[in-house]
Amino acid sequence: MKKKILVFASAFTLTMSAVFATTPSDVPATIVTELHKDFKTANDVEWKTTDKFYKATFTSNGIRLEAFYGTDGNFLAVSRNLTADQLPLPLIMDTEKKTDGGSVTDLFEISSSNGTDYYMTVKKARRTISYKSTGDTWSRY
Numbered sequence: 001m002k003k004k005i006l007v008f009a010s011a012f013t014l015t016m017s018a019v020f021a022t023t024p025s026d027v028p029a030t031i032v033t034e035l036h037k038d039f040k041t042a043n044d045v046e047w048k049t050t051d052k053f054y055k056a057t058f059t060s061n062g063i064r065l066e067a068f069y070g071t072d073g074n075f076l077a078v079s080r081n082l083t084a085d086q087l088p089l090p091l092i093m094d095t096e097k098k099t100d101g102g103s104v105t106d107l108f109e110i111s112s113s114n115g116t117d118y119y120m121t122v123k124k125a126r127r128t129i130s131y132k133s134t135g136d137t138w139s140r141y
Contacts (some may be wrong), residue, residue: 090136
């Protein structure tokens with residue numbers, strides 16, 4: 001029994017040291033812990049900090065994500081880049097109308113406690129237009 005406890009404690013220590021070793025010193029341990037609670041399979045984590053939030057960019061289940069945490073440690077939102085075919089069907093149809101003669105240069109979603117918002121940037125000739133959607137259609141942003 002002591003041997004099992006010792007093996008478990010050693011494995012836990014190695015795992016935790018690996019997690020915290022790659023974390024910048026300006027990211028509180030409580031926020032790093034929250035990230036790993038919220039995204040159990042997060043790996044290749046890179047942190048960026050601002051005065052208002054912490055951003056973790058990481059891979060989870062093969063998907064590149066960005067999670068945002070307030071300075072108080074509360075989860076704010078998660079985002080991911082999308083391809084057009086990952087949009088809800090009504091937005092796919094509206095995307096065709098908005099991109100007429102142009103191309104999508106940026107497309108991503110942000111999910112928070114307020115719901116999911118989609119953002120798209122379209123380049124047409126020499127101008128760039130940004131759109132946002134919270135439902136079935138795009139609105140200029």
